[in-house]
Amino acid sequence: ETGVTQTPRHLVMGMTNKKSLKCEQHLGHNAMYWYKQSAKKPLELMFVYNFKEQTENNSVPSRFSPECPNSSHLFLHLHTLQPEDSALYLCASSQGSGPETQYFGPGTRLLVL
Amino acid sequence: KNQVEQSPQSLIILEGKNCTLQCNYTVSPFSNLRWYKQDTGRGPVSLTIMTFSENTKSNGRYTATLDADTKQSSLHITASQLSDSASYICVVVSGGYNKLIFGAGTRLAVHP
Numbered sequence: 001e002t003g004v005t006q007t008p009r010h011l012v013m014g015m016t017n018k019k020s021l022k023c024e025q026h027l028g029h030n031a032m033y034w035y036k037q038s039a040k041k042p043l044e045l046m047f048v049y050n051f052k053e054q055t056e057n058n059s060v061p062s063r064f065s066p067e068c069p070n071s072s073h074l075f076l077h078l079h080t081l082q083p084e085d086s087a088l089y090l091c092a093s094s095q096g097s098g099p100e101t102q103y104f105g106p107g108t109r110l111l112v113l
Numbered sequence: 114k115n116q117v118e119q120s121p122q123s124l125i126i127l128e129g130k131n132c133t134l135q136c137n138y139t140v141s142p143f144s145n146l147r148w149y150k151q152d153t154g155r156g157p158v159s160l161t162i163m164t165f166s167e168n169t170k171s172n173g174r175y176t177a178t179l180d181a182d183t184k185q186s187s188l189h190i191t192a193s194q195l196s197d198s199a200s201y202i203c204v205v206v207s208g209g210y211n212k213l214i215f216g217a218g219t220r221l222a223v224h225p
Contacts, residue, residue: 002158042117042215043157043202090156101147102213104156 003027004105006091012111013081021076021108023091031097032074034066037088037107049074050097081112115140117205117216125222130193134219136186136203144208148177148188151200151218160188160201193223 004025013019025032034046048056049068063085065077074091088109092102117138126132138146145164149157161170161177163186170177174197176189190197203216 002156004156040122040217042217044215045213092156101159101162104158106155109154 002103002105004091004093004103006089006105006108008108009106010109010111012113013078014113015081015083017078017081019078021078021089021091021110023074023076023105025072025074025091025093025103025105027093027103029093029095029103030071031094031100032068032071033092033094033102034074034076035090035092035104037090039087043090046076048097055097078110081110083112086110086112115205115207115212115214117203117214119201119203119216119219121219122217123220123222125224126193128193128195128223128225132190132193132221134188134190134201134203134221136188136216138184138186138203138205138214138216140184140205140207140214142208143181143184144206146177146179146186147204147206148175148186149202149204151202153199157202190221195223195225197221198223 007022031050036044046060047066052068067075088107090107091105094100094102120135147162148160151157163170163179174191179186200218200220202218205214
């Protein structure tokens with residue numbers, strides 16, 4: 001395993017639901033990331049946190065709300081999602097937010113009905 | 114526009130055979146290039162990282178090449194095994210801003 005865990009692994013939610021994805025890294029890294037992976041498309045970077053501070057938001061809709069209470073934990077709060085938001089959501093961490101190798105979690109497979 | 118193109122989109126080979134996956138990029142400035150392996154239902158795992166000055170790098174049966182002049186990279190898999198069935202993603206890191214540009218991946222299936 002990579003040292004990055006994600007829960008839940010699978011999630012089905014309606015468009016009016018509120019849910020949260022959780023990511024935890026046990027590597028002592030300082031940077032954490034959320035990515036969206038849709039079928040047959042490249043990974044899309046959503047958010048970057050460095051030392052608990054958000055350093056990047058790639059024009060992500062406000063129905064996705066990240067939270068980083070400490071360097072080891074990262075959440076993605078979901079609210080009033082659309083069916084096109086169905087995808088694999090991957091969390092990653094790295095020592096810094098530069099060119100270091102990122103270690104990915106297993107992802108949460110999200111289906112929005 | 115910074116882009117990473119991978120080919121083929123998918124590939125089926127028989128166990129024991131070799132294969133080569135291609136990656137062309139238009140990212141500038143260039144910092145480094147990475148190949149990741151992503152098993153079904155898992156997150157990507159780094160295989161190799163290559164900087165501008167490196168032409169070849171190996172990791173077991175995986176050998177990556179980089180031609181910075183033509184902006185091409187390849188990943189060669191030798192004596193394929195069933196466990197090599199996965200998506201292989203080429204990632205180019207742009208210099209300066211350290212942005213990661215992801216390719217869409219090549220889905221490899223190794224059949225017995």
